[in-house]
Amino acid sequence: MLLYTCRRLASAVLTVLLSAVLVFAAVQLLPGDVATQVLGQDATPEAVAALRDQMDLNRPAVVRFLEWIAGAARGDFGLSPVSGEPVADTLWPHLRNTMLIAVSTVAVAVTASVVLGVVAGLYRDRWPDTIISTLTLIGMSVPEFVMATLLVLLLSITVPVLPAVVLDEATAPVADLLPAVVLPTIALSVVMTAYIVRMTRTSVIDVMAGEFVTTARLKGISTPRVVVRHALPSALLPTLNVIAMNVAWLVGGVAVVENVFNYPGIGQLMLESVHNRDLPVLQAIAVISALVYVLCNLAADLGAMALNPRLRTGGGSRR
Amino acid sequence: SRTGAEAAPSIPEGAATGTPADGGVLRIARPPASQAETLDPADSLSAYEYLGALYNRLVRMDEDGEAVPDLATEWEPDDEGSTWTFRLRDGVEFHDGTRFTSADAAYTLRRILDPDLASPQATVLSPLLSPEGVHTPEPGVLRVELDAPNFEFPALLSNYHCYVVPDGSGDSIGETGIGTGPFRLEDFSPGGRGRVVAYDGHWEGRPVLDAIEMFAMTDIQARTNALLAGQVDLLSQTNLDFATARVVAASGNATIARSVNAQWYVLPMLTTAEPFTDSRVRRAMKLAYDPVHLLEVALQGTGVVGEDNPVPPDTPYWTDHTLERDPDRARALLSEAGHDGLQVDLYTSTYDPVFTPMALAYRDSVADAGIDVRVRNASADSYYTQVWMQQPLMATYWYTGRPADQLLNQIFRTGSSYNETAWSDPDFDDLLDSARGTADEDRRRRLYQEAQRLVVEEGGAMTPMFADRLVGLSREVLNYRESGFEFDYLNIGLRP
Amino acid sequence: MSELERGNPSTPSRARAQHPVGRTVRTLLRSRTACVGLGLVVLHLAVAALAPLLTSASPTANAPDEALLGPSGEHWLGTDALGRDVLTRVVYGGQYALTVSFAATTCAVALGTVLGCATALKGGRLDGALMRVLDAVLAIPPILALLVVVTVLGAGPAVIVLAVTLVYTPQVVRVVRAAALGVVPLDYVTAARARGERTLPILLREVLPNIVHVVAVEFAMRASWVVLLISSLSFLGFGADPPTPDWGLMISENRTAMVVLPWATLAPIIALATLVVGLNLSADGLSRLWNVDRTEEAS
Amino acid sequence: MNTESNDNTGSTDPLVRVENLSVAYTSEGHDVPVVRGVSFEVETGRTLAVVGESGSGKSTVAATLLAHLRHGSRITSGRVELAGQDLFGLDRAGVRRLRAHDVALVGQNAGHSLTPSMRVGAQIEESLLPQRLPRRERRAQVLTLAEKVGLPDPERLLRRHPHQLSGGQQQRVAIAMALAARPRVLVLDEPTTALDVVTQARILDLVAGLSRELGLTSILVSHDLGVVSRMADEVLVMRDGAVVEQGRAQQVLTAPEHPYTRLLLASVPRLEDRGLAEVDQDGTRTVRPRTPVPEDAPDAVSLRDVTVDHGSTRAVDGVTLRLRRGEVLALVGESGSGKSTLAWSLAGLHAPSGGHMLLHGGTEGDLAATARRRPLDVRRRVQLVFQNADTSLNPRRIVREAVRRPLRFFGGRSRRDADRDARTLLSDVALDPDLSGRLPGQLSGGQRQRVGIARALAGDPQVVVADEVTTALDVSVQASVLALLERLREERDLAFVFISHDLAVVRGIADRVAVLRHGRVVEEGPVEAVFSGPNHPYTRSLIDAVLDPSDPSDTGGHGPARSQRPPDPPSDTGDDPVWHDLGGGHRIRRWETGPETARDT
Numbered sequence A: 001m002l003l004y005t006c007r008r009l010a011s012a013v014l015t016v017l018l019s020a021v022l023v024f025a026a027v028q029l030l031p032g033d034v035a036t037q038v039l040g041q042d043a044t045p046e047a048v049a050a051l052r053d054q055m056d057l058n059r060p061a062v063v064r065f066l067e068w069i070a071g072a073a074r075g076d077f078g079l080s081p082v083s084g085e086p087v088a089d090t091l092w093p094h095l096r097n098t099m100l101i102a103v104s105t106v107a108v109a110v111t112a113s114v115v116l117g118v119v120a121g122l123y124r125d126r127w128p129d130t131i132i133s134t135l136t137l138i139g140m141s142v143p144e145f146v147m148a149t150l151l152v153l154l155l156s157i158t159v160p161v162l163p164a165v166v167l168d169e170a171t172a173p174v175a176d177l178l179p180a181v182v183l184p185t186i187a188l189s190v191v192m193t194a195y196i197v198r199m200t201r202t203s204v205i206d207v208m209a210g211e212f213v214t215t216a217r218l219k220g221i222s223t224p225r226v227v228v229r230h231a232l233p234s235a236l237l238p239t240l241n242v243i244a245m246n247v248a249w250l251v252g253g254v255a256v257v258e259n260v261f262n263y264p265g266i267g268q269l270m271l272e273s274v275h276n277r278d279l280p281v282l283q284a285i286a287v288i289s290a291l292v293y294v295l296c297n298l299a300a301d302l303g304a305m306a307l308n309p310r311l312r313t314g315g316g317s318r319r
Numbered sequence B: 001s002r003t004g005a006e007a008a009p010s011i012p013e014g015a016a017t018g019t020p021a022d023g024g025v026l027r028i029a030r031p032p033a034s035q036a037e038t039l040d041p042a043d044s045l046s047a048y049e050y051l052g053a054l055y056n057r058l059v060r061m062d063e064d065g066e067a068v069p070d071l072a073t074e075w076e077p078d079d080e081g082s083t084w085t086f087r088l089r090d091g092v093e094f095h096d097g098t099r100f101t102s103a104d105a106a107y108t109l110r111r112i113l114d115p116d117l118a119s120p121q122a123t124v125l126s127p128l129l130s131p132e133g134v135h136t137p138e139p140g141v142l143r144v145e146l147d148a149p150n151f152e153f154p155a156l157l158s159n160y161h162c163y164v165v166p167d168g169s170g171d172s173i174g175e176t177g178i179g180t181g182p183f184r185l186e187d188f189s190p191g192g193r194g195r196v197v198a199y200d201g202h203w204e205g206r207p208v209l210d211a212i213e214m215f216a217m218t219d220i221q222a223r224t225n226a227l228l229a230g231q232v233d234l235l236s237q238t239n240l241d242f243a244t245a246r247v248v249a250a251s252g253n254a255t256i257a258r259s260v261n262a263q264w265y266v267l268p269m270l271t272t273a274e275p276f277t278d279s280r281v282r283r284a285m286k287l288a289y290d291p292v293h294l295l296e297v298a299l300q301g302t303g304v305v306g307e308d309n310p311v312p313p314d315t316p317y318w319t320d321h322t323l324e325r326d327p328d329r330a331r332a333l334l335s336e337a338g339h340d341g342l343q344v345d346l347y348t349s350t351y352d353p354v355f356t357p358m359a360l361a362y363r364d365s366v367a368d369a370g371i372d373v374r375v376r377n378a379s380a381d382s383y384y385t386q387v388w389m390q391q392p393l394m395a396t397y398w399y400t401g402r403p404a405d406q407l408l409n410q411i412f413r414t415g416s417s418y419n420e421t422a423w424s425d426p427d428f429d430d431l432l433d434s435a436r437g438t439a440d441e442d443r444r445r446r447l448y449q450e451a452q453r454l455v456v457e458e459g460g461a462m463t464p465m466f467a468d469r470l471v472g473l474s475r476e477v478l479n480y481r482e483s484g485f486e487f488d489y490l491n492i493g494l495r496p
Numbered sequence C: 001m002s003e004l005e006r007g008n009p010s011t012p013s014r015a016r017a018q019h020p021v022g023r024t025v026r027t028l029l030r031s032r033t034a035c036v037g038l039g040l041v042v043l044h045l046a047v048a049a050l051a052p053l054l055t056s057a058s059p060t061a062n063a064p065d066e067a068l069l070g071p072s073g074e075h076w077l078g079t080d081a082l083g084r085d086v087l088t089r090v091v092y093g094g095q096y097a098l099t100v101s102f103a104a105t106t107c108a109v110a111l112g113t114v115l116g117c118a119t120a121l122k123g124g125r126l127d128g129a130l131m132r133v134l135d136a137v138l139a140i141p142p143i144l145a146l147l148v149v150v151t152v153l154g155a156g157p158a159v160i161v162l163a164v165t166l167v168y169t170p171q172v173v174r175v176v177r178a179a180a181l182g183v184v185p186l187d188y189v190t191a192a193r194a195r196g197e198r199t200l201p202i203l204l205r206e207v208l209p210n211i212v213h214v215v216a217v218e219f220a221m222r223a224s225w226v227v228l229l230i231s232s233l234s235f236l237g238f239g240a241d242p243p244t245p246d247w248g249l250m251i252s253e254n255r256t257a258m259v260v261l262p263w264a265t266l267a268p269i270i271a272l273a274t275l276v277v278g279l280n281l282s283a284d285g286l287s288r289l290w291n292v293d294r295t296e297e298a299s
Numbered sequence D: 001m002n003t004e005s006n007d008n009t010g011s012t013d014p015l016v017r018v019e020n021l022s023v024a025y026t027s028e029g030h031d032v033p034v035v036r037g038v039s040f041e042v043e044t045g046r047t048l049a050v051v052g053e054s055g056s057g058k059s060t061v062a063a064t065l066l067a068h069l070r071h072g073s074r075i076t077s078g079r080v081e082l083a084g085q086d087l088f089g090l091d092r093a094g095v096r097r098l099r100a101h102d103v104a105l106v107g108q109n110a111g112h113s114l115t116p117s118m119r120v121g122a123q124i125e126e127s128l129l130p131q132r133l134p135r136r137e138r139r140a141q142v143l144t145l146a147e148k149v150g151l152p153d154p155e156r157l158l159r160r161h162p163h164q165l166s167g168g169q170q171q172r173v174a175i176a177m178a179l180a181a182r183p184r185v186l187v188l189d190e191p192t193t194a195l196d197v198v199t200q201a202r203i204l205d206l207v208a209g210l211s212r213e214l215g216l217t218s219i220l221v222s223h224d225l226g227v228v229s230r231m232a233d234e235v236l237v238m239r240d241g242a243v244v245e246q247g248r249a250q251q252v253l254t255a256p257e258h259p260y261t262r263l264l265l266a267s268v269p270r271l272e273d274r275g276l277a278e279v280d281q282d283g284t285r286t287v288r289p290r291t292p293v294p295e296d297a298p299d300a301v302s303l304r305d306v307t308v309d310h311g312s313t314r315a316v317d318g319v320t321l322r323l324r325r326g327e328v329l330a331l332v333g334e335s336g337s338g339k340s341t342l343a344w345s346l347a348g349l350h351a352p353s354g355g356h357m358l359l360h361g362g363t364e365g366d367l368a369a370t371a372r373r374r375p376l377d378v379r380r381r382v383q384l385v386f387q388n389a390d391t392s393l394n395p396r397r398i399v400r401e402a403v404r405r406p407l408r409f410f411g412g413r414s415r416r417d418a419d420r421d422a423r424t425l426l427s428d429v430a431l432d433p434d435l436s437g438r439l440p441g442q443l444s445g446g447q448r449q450r451v452g453i454a455r456a457l458a459g460d461p462q463v464v465v466a467d468e469v470t471t472a473l474d475v476s477v478q479a480s481v482l483a484l485l486e487r488l489r490e491e492r493d494l495a496f497v498f499i500s501h502d503l504a505v506v507r508g509i510a511d512r513v514a515v516l517r518h519g520r521v522v523e524e525g526p527v528e529a530v531f532s533g534p535n536h537p538y539t540r541s542l543i544d545a546v547l548d549p550s551d552p553s554d555t556g557g558h559g560p561a562r563s564q565r566p567p568d569p570p571s572d573t574g575d576d577p578v579w580h581d582l583g584g585g586h587r588i589r590r591w592e593t594g595p596e597t598a599r600d601t
């Protein structure tokens, strides 16, 4: 058990390192470099060369990578050559903002989808299921940017109750950003809910058809009790992974939605950094996202342990 | 026939005028600049809204393209046009309380000429002037001795790089923004948001507004949404496409103000890149297309045709020289140059909503001449760093409001940093030099017109049209007036 | 001593031997979900393939006189800002979406299947190492990977296919590997091993045929994601070049004018959504028919 | 708990009455009948056994007693009554009351029927909820129940999760759960099928004892006639959803009337048969004595000190065995004793970690290498037949291909030749060659097993390793497959390693027996010698646990389990420190005398 956890952690660290290497290598391939980007239209070859020198771009990539990763381990992601400021200073506020959306989306989506998924699973092939399944199908089939655009049209322009775009900077206080979080959260929740609902539904149906649930029913206990005590823990088990995957996706994949809402999150920063060839920022984003991904999976594993005593106690027939 | 314009509610011609309420805060949405954005006028490439609010020039352009007083009250050349004397306004104070004198004006000019700073305006001014030629005989007088005679000199000082900054402020001006303008800087972050507040001590009097807030937004759609949702009052540096303009005009919150002929669109051919090194190919590209078609498709007629000449039709030095559209001749020229069935990539992006329609219309239009244009979409954010002056053919635009001499020198002269076609023609350069030194108004005009003729015939820039800028603004905004790169900051205000 | 002939209820035994294809088709027809889903997909394919026959207008020609018209007898769904017929563009729009998505999905699924089966069968160190690397790839946000690839190589159909393959192959590998791991310990694979057969024949003869259904479901589901992803890319400006009639591009071109010209935006949205619904329904129907556990496929 | 005993004496009305019950499910718009017109009655305190082959509808009938139908099926006619009340006329609350108070079910596989995420104590406690007892009392009850079903150290065990219990313990928990409701009727659906013989005997004892003590009325579903004869008062024989015979257990089991029942009974292997029984269509059985293996038969395989490890667990520990041509060597032993591991090593799927394994005869070779390292000719000489006919054939390949592949692989034959040979092989294993175009899914279990055998024969082996090849089959099918193996052995002079935990089967088919425990051979010898004793105590416990439907001491139910004969101390003839050699190749591993450590079931 302890051994398992340690191995799990070690593999998590390894995964993060590997992704850092991959990203670093890929980013090296970007054409045009930050020096030309910073100097922009007036770049003369000499100026570019000087700046490259000043920015340390002329040393071997491996050396730079090792130094960088050593710094990253201490939370120091170096200086952004574009803004000249520490990467961490730009990164954290953006990450915080994305987390704001991510956390509220996860809260909304997970609650909604577990409830809806269970209802759909229990009322399999009857009208509640039909309605829920149809809605999720639509939710899955409409791209996020369409959802976002429609929401803006509806709730910001036609009935102006919520801001259409975010005017604030990344460093604005959380309270100022809160109204702006609502629409992105809805747009993302719809998509995410759709996926989780379907998983939950399938898994509830599977579990409800299982022998132990039948046995519990044949014991004559009430249906809510059968569902909550007997079926749910097992039914949520496969859903956990889906949730973890979705959370990880949220952190990296909100770019499109953030773009629509001009939301100063990590997705926005990512798009900007790709355009600016701001490698240190990109690497930092990639490593942070990988870390979140790995942490989510770890959390899912821990959740699975909580739900599944077989994993917790390590005994039984696990080989 | 049923044109789109007819089917649509028409687009308002101008902004509402009237007596605005005292005070108020105007919120402007603008495209984000890079993190390197600076408020240093000599160096700035994007912060127009700030510059106009914070600074004054010695000379400014009025709406007819004439030079009129700003911080200089009057000026006169000597007979050859090589020494200019400017009389400066008295009793003007900078935002930090220091007095404006000729030393500040001289410092501003010398700074622009400083090769280390590499100001874009330096390419225009340094052929005429060296730092030693700037003299301050008295606090209220600036004398400039030119290296070569130039009768257009004051007009060149109306450029937005020539805003006057306090003497010795060079290191900090990029962040402090201390000028003599109607607003002073309160807050500014490069590429992000900022705020300027009314400067009570402004020499022309206090502006109507209390403050102006600027917000940066990448996506035009986001800017438009913010306007429609009432989150901002004005979209600056944004020419809305016709369809969007209709949506804005039809909304309850916002409307459109037309800024007539405010920008011209260009398809610059890089004359140093194949196949445009051959002037026959350039000529063919120009002969092959029909600017009227481009104007109709891309602007729905909200502009005038450009005839490949960037000098606006209603300005003093304009020439009516044109190339008649002739696809057959174009085909023949291409054939002569060995480029039968020419295939070229034309880059565009969503940076401006007119680029893509213009590119598509061009593509359509030249098909008759057997030219196959492939429109390539590039990312908006890196458009001006990765595509402009890098790709042989692309779509771009310029703001009008530059004096003809500045325009021709800056964009077409050999070696100028803004020479986007990398065109180099000694005859053209000579023409400009002699025009500048010519005292006779008529003769000068003819020389400038001759230069334009060369641009049309030989140059690399296709200039299909001048566009009215369709500016989205809130229905609350009164007295919105824009010329060149700045608004009428004193009078703009909100409805009471 | 007689053995009772008992038909398995799920595959009724027939006296005649059945051709596998015939059987598959018959099975498919049993599921309404799969039928509707596949029907929608086939419809989209047909419309895209027959576009030139369905409409005589050009999807790319600009007609300034006709710009921004509402629906009429001549233009059923009106025209866009450049005067192009919206319906025509929607009809042609499937060509890009379908070709690129199907090419990309095919590459990702094919590569993922081979890798997934091989690693499941080989097991051991190779499996461990490969899964580690794939995990690392999975940990990088797909959109970042896509942006980097597209920026490096420039946007174009081939690049997008490559990028999508890169992003989705690891996920396919995971799913296929899980399915193959379910087959590998089965006795018939063991029997082949006991005969001493090589890995490739085992993979082709014993493992693959038993996970084709997983692969098929994976394909349908993955395709639906790819269609959405590609439209998102178009939306961000990394997709088709104008004037290609592409749904994602059309949506992003026309969404500003949504209030005045709803159809120019709605029509491509509907087209896109029905295709995705079709793919999703197919995946659903197939998985239910074949009892593929889709919980593994949420990634 | 005494109201029932009042019923017991007071009324003669049957407690359970099923009348003309038919159940069907809908498939592709057709009604498929599963149960057709079943009627029976059970009086209070009696035990009715429902027997029949797999799929005959036993479970379906049993579940209707709890007013439960499988998803998608429905009652097409008839009624089910408990104490005069129509169960399918009850409303939801009524159904819940019925299940909470009157009828309880013990399912086949306790491992699957206990909720994995709940502690077992909580699950038992749940069944007490409807009785609205105070919490403390409920806890006490649970403890009592746990003691009653014989869970060792109940305090601790009740706090465990199901996966932390052994199969036997899980089944005991399930029984406690059923009893907690204090039901009048107990439905037992194959309560011991998943357990090994020794555990099965203990559980059956427990159930019989409790039923008697609590005066329960039981419905026992089973396909194991041994279990039935041990437990039932009355027997109901089903086939294809219909009742073919019903009556008092003693009568049905000893003097069956219906030919199907006779066939069923006759097909059951018996411990006292000294050879394979052949059963005619009408149910007469003749035991064909085994032809003894000639003394001078050459060795086919020899094993010396073979050890096999799975990582750090030693699954097979120093096994020395010898197998002659034409001989059937049976490996028996409880689950996990290493039988399959040994078989897999022989077949080249798992390299042994020590010892020698040699193939003798026409082709000689070292078997201590995995299949891919063995020369092709050695590889083909040892073939494996699998336990589970469902998973041993590739479901996507037709029968012919399954048999053809090894023919082509080993023999390098052309496709045409291989096709022809495949057909011959199929008829050799008594399959209609016309079936060769079918997929495995379209065959019955027995047919599939025959295909598996044909596939093994395609390599033209010398040794066939058969791992529990008949375990998953119904008795009648099992009998025919066994007969086939016997015939093949004679015709082809094959040597078999036959793995089974069914001692009656072993007695019928094997020439010699090796008993494994914890990876070691504890006893080895000719089948007669081993079954007549004297034995290792472990072997003895295995033999004693076998239930025999025709054994008079078993019929009539409720009898105490056979007394455990104390192991006879074998006469010591050798001076081997490890083995007692009893002569004739019969040897027994020495064991520590003293109390056998009680096994945790």
Ligand SMILES: Nc1ncnc2c1ncn2[C@@H]1O[C@H](COP(=O)(O)OP(=O)(O)OP(=O)(O)O)[C@@H](O)[C@H]1O
Binding pocket: C009, D025, D034, D052, D053, D054, D055, D056, D057, D058, D059, D060, D061, D070, D071, D072, D073, D223
């Ligand atoms: N709802 C249903 N859907 C499909 N098949 C069904 C359904 N209900 C019952 N069956 C079929 O009905 C037959 C009888 O099933 P049942 O479980 O009662 O048999 P059984 O005698 O208990 O068999 P076993 O000994 O294998 O447990 C089987 O062939 C089963 O597959």
Ligand SMILES: Nc1ncnc2c1ncn2[C@@H]1O[C@H](COP(=O)(O)OP(=O)(O)OP(=O)(O)O)[C@@H](O)[C@H]1O
Binding pocket: A319, D310, D311, D313, D314, D315, D333, D334, D335, D336, D337, D338, D339, D340, D341, D342, D501
């Ligand atoms: N792949 C494996 N990895 C680790 N241990 C294993 C593996 N396979 C079997 N074992 C262990 O080896 C021992 C012997 O297992 P084996 O399967 O040979 O028993 P068996 O006698 O065939 O039992 P059964 O009657 O249940 O089939 C058991 O303790 C089992 O847990």
Ligand SMILES: [Mg+2]
Binding pocket: D058, D059, D060, D189
């Ligand atoms: Mg059953």
Ligand SMILES: [Mg+2]
Binding pocket: D339, D340, D341
């Ligand atoms: Mg085994």
